[in-house]
Amino acid sequence: MTFDIAGGTSYVNTKHTGCDSYETFRLPQSDGSMKSFERISIQEQGKLHNRTFWPTVKAVYSSDNILIQNVIGADFYHSPFNNESGHVSYVPEISRSIDYSNQSSDRVNSLGYNGYWNFVVNENNSIIFSPVYAYSHTNTGSIYSEGNTDEYYNAAKDDSHQFKADLTYAHSFGKFGNLNAMFQTIITTNNTAYSGTANSHDDAHTYRVGPGVQYSVTLGDFYGLVGFGHHWDRQEYMDHKENSSAPWVDFSIQYSPNDHHILSGEFHHMKSIPSSNFRSAVVIQSNPLMSYTGNPNLRSYGSYDAGVNYSFVPNNILSFSAFATAWIVDNRYVYDYKPSATGIIRTISQPSGAFSQWDYGLYGSLLLFNRQLQLAAQLNATSVHNGEPYNLDKTHVGYSLQADYYLNDWTLSGLYCNPQGSPEGCMVGTWIKTKSFYMVQVGWSNSTWNIQLQFSNFARWNWNSEESVMRSKYYDKVEKTLSINDHAFARLSLTYTFGFGKRIERVDEASQQNRIDSGILK
Numbered sequence: 001m002t003f004d005i006a007g008g009t010s011y012v013n014t015k016h017t018g019c020d021s022y023e024t025f026r027l028p029q030s031d032g033s034m035k036s037f038e039r040i041s042i043q044e045q046g047k048l049h050n051r052t053f054w055p056t057v058k059a060v061y062s063s064d065n066i067l068i069q070n071v072i073g074a075d076f077y078h079s080p081f082n083n084e085s086g087h088v089s090y091v092p093e094i095s096r097s098i099d100y101s102n103q104s105s106d107r108v109n110s111l112g113y114n115g116y117w118n119f120v121v122n123e124n125n126s127i128i129f130s131p132v133y134a135y136s137h138t139n140t141g142s143i144y145s146e147g148n149t150d151e152y153y154n155a156a157k158d159d160s161h162q163f164k165a166d167l168t169y170a171h172s173f174g175k176f177g178n179l180n181a182m183f184q185t186i187i188t189t190n191n192t193a194y195s196g197t198a199n200s201h202d203d204a205h206t207y208r209v210g211p212g213v214q215y216s217v218t219l220g221d222f223y224g225l226v227g228f229g230h231h232w233d234r235q236e237y238m239d240h241k242e243n244s245s246a247p248w249v250d251f252s253i254q255y256s257p258n259d260h261h262i263l264s265g266e267f268h269h270m271k272s273i274p275s276s277n278f279r280s281a282v283v284i285q286s287n288p289l290m291s292y293t294g295n296p297n298l299r300s301y302g303s304y305d306a307g308v309n310y311s312f313v314p315n316n317i318l319s320f321s322a323f324a325t326a327w328i329v330d331n332r333y334v335y336d337y338k339p340s341a342t343g344i345i346r347t348i349s350q351p352s353g354a355f356s357q358w359d360y361g362l363y364g365s366l367l368l369f370n371r372q373l374q375l376a377a378q379l380n381a382t383s384v385h386n387g388e389p390y391n392l393d394k395t396h397v398g399y400s401l402q403a404d405y406y407l408n409d410w411t412l413s414g415l416y417c418n419p420q421g422s423p424e425g426c427m428v429g430t431w432i433k434t435k436s437f438y439m440v441q442v443g444w445s446n447s448t449w450n451i452q453l454q455f456s457n458f459a460r461w462n463w464n465s466e467e468s469v470m471r472s473k474y475y476d477k478v479e480k481t482l483s484i485n486d487h488a489f490a491r492l493s494l495t496y497t498f499g500f501g502k503r504i505e506r507v508d509e510a511s512q513q514n515r516i517d518s519g520i521l522k
Contacts, residue, residue, distance in 0.1 A: 019043065020086075024476040025289065027339050039289065041100065043086040046482060050079035050106075056513060065120040070113070073513035077108040088146060098147035110136035112513040124172040132164040134516040144287050154196035154284055158518040160276075162188045177217030182229065185209050190276040190519025197285040204276040204519055205236040214250065223254040231271065233300060237279045240296040246271040262311040269305075274298040274333060278348055280521040289343030294521050295333065298350055302330035317367050324360035329426045336389055337475035344475045353387020355426040374404045382422055389472050390429025396421030411443040430470040435460075435486045450495040458488045 023039040056073035085101040112134040119127045141155040169181045186208040194200045212229025227250035235242045252266035280294040307325035333350035361380030368375070379399045386392040400417040416438040424430040439456035465483040470476065 019479050019481040021480075022478040023289075025344060026474045027343070038091040040089050040091065041086060042089075043084050043482065045086070046084040048079070048082045050077070050082075052077045054513070067116070067118040069116040071115070071513065072113050073111075075108070075110045075112075075513060075515055077106070077110075077515075079104075079106045081105055100144070100146040102142065102144045104140070104142035106141075107139045108136055108515060108518075110134065110513075110515045112515075114513060124174070126170045128166075128168040128170065130164075130166040130168075132162075134160075134162045134514070136160050136516045136518060138518040138520060140520060142286075146288060149288060152197055152285055152287060154194070154198070154286070156192060156194050156520045158190060158192040158520050160188070160190045160516050160518050162186070162516045177215055180214040180227075182212045182214070183210070184212070184231075188276065188516075192280070192519040192521075194280075194282050194284070194521075197291075198282040200280075200282040202276075202280050202282070202519060203238060204279060205234075206273055206276065207234040208232070208273065210248075212248065221255055221257050223256075225250065225252045227251070233271075233273055235273060235279075237276070237296045238281075240279075242297075242299065244271075244300050246300065246302070260313050262313075263309075265306075265308045267304075267306045269302065271300040271302045273300050275517055276519040277517060277522045278333070280519075282521060283345070284521065285342070290346070291340065291342065291344075292346040292521070293348075295348040295350065298333055298348065299331065301332050301350075304328040304330070318364070320362070320364045322360075322362050324358070326359075327357045327426075329355045332426055334389065334426075335428050337472050339474055349389075352389060353391070354385065355387065356385045357423065357426075358383045372406050374406075376402045384423045384431075386423065386426070386429050390470070392423075392429050392431065392471075394421070394423070394431055409444050409446055411441075411445075413439075413441045413443075415439050424468065428470065429472060430468045432466055432468045434466045435464070437486065448497050450493075450497075452491075452493040454491045454493075456489055456491070457486055460486060460488050463487050 020043055021041045023041075025035075025037055025039065027035045029035050052075070054073060054075045056071065058069065058071045060070075061068040081103065082105070083101070083103045085099065087097045088100050089097040113132065115129075115131045117129040117131075119129075121127065136158075138156075138158040138160070142153070144152040163186070165185045167183045171179045171181075173179065186206070188204075188206040190202070190204040192202040192204075194202075208231055210229055210231035212227060214225060214227035216223070216225040228247060230245060230247050232245045233243070235244075248268075248270035250266075250268050252264065254262065254264040256262045278294050279296050279298055281296050283291055283293045285291040305325070305327055307323065309321060309323045311319065311321040313319045331351045332355055333348050334352040336347050336349035336352070337344050338347060339345075359380065359382050361378060363378045364376070366375040367373070377400070379397070381395060381397045383395040384392065398418055398420050400415070402416075403414045405412045417436060419436050420432075420434045422432055424432050437457065439454055440458075441452060441454040443450070443452040445451065463482040463484070463486075465481040465486045468477075468479045468481070470478075
């Protein structure tokens, strides 16, 4: 029996945070004309304060036929304020420039358990049970005011629970391959209360069960895996109930004629349940011209993933690889901006236009001085088609360079990435452009201590971070973010691992556990 106790804290307190936004409204009028104007919000002051604390305990029992790992962790996140203020103006001018302020706070307390129980029945058979439980309590609040207009106050409280369990029976046929028979269960509940511009209470439940089977085999230079199964889903939101079912498929193959060449491909398909935080029917007004709501009638959406990879390793010094992946979403739902009596209401519509994303590129590495010096470079491109209501087609080419030098317990690293461009997922039509990133890092570690000192963007002294652009039929938004992420900064990280009983490998140490998403409308 071994125990591993870990924990971490992070703390941010900065006066440079927030964003400038440029919004375009196109509102149909009763006479058939279109009223178009811009709303420009310029931030003058911003202040963010947040902190995180995550204690975690891991217990491991191991014998000849049994391996049991249990991880219990908490996560306490608190942002007492994320405030910004500035002025708002309109083009063409509707009124003189007026002041605005936006104050918000968040607190999330979560607790999670993650288990892995492996029982070896005999040489060819084993049973694996993986139970997971997560709980989170969330409090959020915000106050937006503009000029002499009324304040827009919004608050929400949420309690969310999730239980997941995977049961797998594994059988080995020896040289004829391996078979896994699986059964999955997921139960999620969200209880959410809103106050402010919307006063409502949401109660949502999601259930998923389903069997599956996977078979893998190695035949000479070929390795293959095929898996398939079925999911039965039930979604409940207030009085809305929906039952659905769909198959899932996994397929992968690899060909390795020798140690120098590897060619592989894979394909995956499944349907996913929309998160509860998109299903609320409440209508929340965030400022004089914008409100938003969800869609209780959302249905499961399908995703298709495919990829190919080729690697060439001529010797133990050089290696090269080429890759390409595709992601296609079927029956997707999107944020849809429509005219309302007060300006624009952001709803969630389904189905919408097609979405596909293609990533492809080249990667190479060079090992020198008996692997003490490691050099790597990557060239990649992303192409996106995002159909109605955004009609976005975009391609971006990026590259990165990295060097790592190892000497006994010491590590010296450097990294440079050029400015990046990428979509913000398949649900929105936002294209995000980031600045270049560069850093140097020195570290020292042994069996218990891990110390790292990092200097990032050390020649950059402005707070501009990234730009996001979204365009649709009735509403456009360009947002320029101010943050600490791309400003020059230094970071010191210290980790100390306690071990009791047997020595615990660092790759198996306790770590921060994932939080469950709340049911609060996004």
